[in-house]
Amino acid sequence: MDAGLAAVLGALAGSVATIGAALATGWAQREGVRITARSEHRRARREPRHDIYRQFISEAKPLGLHAGVYSALGSTLMPDYFTEERIRQAREASRAINDKATEVALAGPRKITESALKIARLASSLTACVGNFREMGDERHQRMRDQSRRSVMKYAKKYDAALQDFILQAQFALDDDGSR
Template sequence: MDAGLAAVLGALAGSVATIGAAMATGWAQREGVRITARSEHRRERREPRHEVYRQFISEANHLGQQAGVYSALEDALMPDYFTEERMQRVHEITRLIEAKATEAALAGPKEIAESALKISRLASHLSGSTGNFRELGSERHQRMRDQARRRILKYAKEYEASLDDFVLRAQSALDDDGSR
């Protein structure tokens, strides 16, 4: 190989190496900017989500405390337990939960939306079931009362479990820094 060809090949190899290094550097910088932008976006979304989740959990806990009472009473749960005042409060809490569930669902992510909407549905079922149970006050409705009582207890237990699940999902969503 003569000296001229070696010089051209050396220059060509240097140029290829320089181009390769420039491309790798450009890719690395682009990825770094993308990661930074994604991290900033997640941080900006985390703060409002935290407040929405906190409000939803707070309202849902009010009904959760009531559901815990239903579970504790079990066989002693009678229609006269559901006074007009108590039923009004349950309906108010249910309406608040439905509104806050919508906010939590819109704040996302998908797993949170599904969990919040499930809690909202269970709150509606629980509220409706307690209203139906209250109307079955006479002894001649004993079989229907027993079925309604079982339905209330079923919804109360599902509600409590779903609320616990939501809290864990919310923690996970807030802890997600985008690196996964």
């Protein structure tokens, strides 16, 4: 091979290597910027979500505590336990939970939204069951009262489980750094 051809091939190989290195560097820089931007986006979303989730849990906890009492009382739960004041508090808690569930739904992600909306539905159902059970004070309707008591206990347990599930899902969502 003559020296001129070797010089041209050497220059060509050097050019190809330089272009390849430039492309690889450009790709690596672009990926680095994308990862940084994604990480910054997640951090910026994490703080507001944390506050919204905390507020939702704060609104949902009081009804959860009442639900725990309903479950604990079991078959000894009587309609006269539900005073007008307790029913009013339950209805207010249910409304507040529904309002906060909307905020949680807007903050996302999807699994958290589904969980918050489930809690809101259960809060409404539990409150309705409590109201119905309160109306069953007459002992002549024992069968209906027993059925209504079972409904209160069923929704109380579901509500408590859904709230615990939401807390765990919120914790997972806030811990997600985007690397999974």
